[in-house]
Amino acid sequence: MSERPSGWLAGCLAALTARPLLLFIGLVSFGVLLIVGQMVRFSASLAQTAALDEAARTSNTLAEIRTIYTAEVVNRVAPYGIVATHLYSTTERAIPLPATLTILLGDRINSAATGGYVRLYSNYPFPWRTTGGPNDDFERDALAALTANPTQPFYRFETFRGQPALRYATADRMRASCVACHNSHPSSPKLDWQVGDVRGVLEVVSPLDRVQATTDSQLRETALLIGGGAILGLGVLGLILRQLGATTRRLQTAKERAEQAQAQLQVETAERLEQEASQTRLQREVIDLQQALLAELSAPLIPINKDIVVLPLIGRMTAERATSVSDALLEGIHRLRARVAIIDLTGVSSADGATLGQLVQGIAGGRLLGCHIILTGIQPELAQLLVALDLDLSQLATRATLQSGIELALKLRGR
Numbered sequence: 197m198s199e200r201p202s203g204w205l206a207g208c209l210a211a212l213t214a215r216p217l218l219l220f221i222g223l224v225s226f227g228v229l230l231i232v233g234q235m236v237r238f239s240a241s242l243a244q245t246a247a248l249d250e251a252a253r254t255s256n257t258l259a260e261i262r263t264i265y266t267a268e269v270v271n272r273v274a275p276y277g278i279v280a281t282h283l284y285s286t287t288e289r290a291i292p293l294p295a296t297l298t299i300l301l302g303d304r305i306n307s308a309a310t311g312g313y314v315r316l317y318s319n320y321p322f323p324w325r326t327t328g329g330p331n332d333d334f335e336r337d338a339l340a341a342l343t344a345n346p347t348q349p350f351y352r353f354e355t356f357r358g359q360p361a362l363r364y365a366t367a368d369r370m371r372a373s374c375v376a377c378h379n380s381h382p383s384s385p386k387l388d389w390q391v392g393d394v395r396g397v398l399e400v401v402s403p404l405d406r407v408q409a410t411t412d413s414q415l416r417e418t419a420l421l422i423g424g425g426a427i428l429g430l431g432v433l434g435l436i437l438r439q440l441g442a443t444t445r446r447l448q449t450a451k452e453r454a455e456q457a458q459a460q461l462q463v464e465t466a467e468r469l470e471q472e473a474s475q476t477r478l479q480r481e482v483i484d485l486q487q488a489l490l491a492e493l494s495a496p497l498i499p500i501n502k503d504i505v506v507l508p509l510i511g512r513m514t515a516e517r518a519t520s521v522s523d524a525l526l527e528g529i530h531r532l533r534a535r536v537a538i539i540d541l542t543g544v545s546s547a548d549g550a551t552l553g554q555l556v557q558g559i560a561g562g563r564l565l566g567c568h569i570i571l572t573g574i575q576p577e578l579a580q581l582l583v584a585l586d587l588d589l590s591q592l593a594t595r596a597t598l599q600s601g602i603e604l605a606l607k608l609r610g611r
């Protein structure tokens with residue numbers, strides 16, 4: 197039992213913190229309720245204050261009227277043999293007693309349709325006042341309260357004749373002038389009155405409905421205004437927040453899409469780079485392979501027997517190729533320990549002077565290794581070039597064909 201409510205409250209709080217808009221609406225509604233509640237209370241107390249004021253004023257007025265009537269009328273006409281009696285209407289040369297006047301005034305006020313009500317009553321009514329005693333709870337309570345505390349008005353807000361009303365009672369106390377008559381009157385129900393005693397109660401009733409109705413209608417209008425304003429404000433706020441939320445969501449989605457695209461792009465770029473790299477590797481490998489093959493093919497050293505090698509050259513002779521042919525020749529001669537090397541130029545289609553010079557220099561290097569060099573198959577234009585170069589060919593043997601070159605080589609080995 198002690199766990200449940202706190203858990204429930206915590207849940208509520210968590211839910212509200214998670215939804216600040218809900219919390220805000222709740223707070224605003226609470227505030228509006230608080231204001232309206234405050235206004236209802238205020239208007240009720242306003243109506244009560246107004247009623248109290250009115251009742252006190254009426255009560256006071258009635259008391260004043262009686263005092264003035266006693267001092268300025270009853271006392272002044274008395275010397276002329278005019279008596280004040282409750283039986284004034286059937287008595288000659290008589291006027292109403294002050295209390296009778298008050299009772300009369302009350303009757304008159306009660307019969308008018310103003311909603312007001314005035315009554316003078318006591319615990320000791322004169323015999324002819326059959327309704328002079330207390331008639332209900334309030335009247336009994338008022339008599340008791342005012343007897344105990346005569347200076348303090350006694351009042352209560354309660355339903356009176358079907359209407360919400362203020363019932364306001366004040367004490368009517370005995371003065372010296374009153375006591376003499378009341379203690380000597382033949383019909384007086386009590387003969388030991390003393391000054392200060394509460395003889396009776398003057399009650400004034402103020403209906404609340406009119407004041408209340410006015411303040412209520414004003415209150416309703418104000419409450420409607422406040423409530424309407426709050427609802428309108430919350431509505432506008434809600435709309436703005438919704439718009440904001442939608443925009444935020446749109447932006448979020450766009451951002452996510454952009455991020456996805458970027459990631460995709462990065463992956464693709466990486467893949468492409470990787471592809472390019474592997475392609476480059478492959479190309480390089482192919483090129484290396486081709487170059488190796490080419491190198492091998494461009495200078496194929498063919499051993500005829502253990503002493504003689506043949507180097508048949510085919511195609512265009514370039515400076516690069518001339519270098520690699522020289523290298524291959526020197527390396528082959530050294531490796532195979534060849535004594536005679538035949539370089540067959542039958543298949544060489546074209547070459548320029550510089551290239552040819554380079555080749556002859558390489559061949560001369562072969563001579564230094566102690567190897568005989570025989571050039572065979574020299575085409576006419578190559579021969580012209582060789583002559584034009586004015587190279588020292590004395591160390592080189594030349595033959596027209598590969599066949600005669602081989603014969604020479606065999607002869608050389610035979611020696």
Ligand code: HEC
Binds near residue numbers: 369
């Ligand atoms: C001349 C004699 C006389 C004097 C003075 C007098 N009264 Fe009375 N009073 C009466 C009579 C008679 C009645 C009955 C009147 C009626 O019923 O119309 C009465 C009625 C009352 C009542 C109504 C009682 C009830 O239950 O019906 C009150 C209260 C009262 N008087 C108070 C006073 C006070 C206070 C004074 C002094 C300021 C005073 N009277 C002065 C004779 C007098």
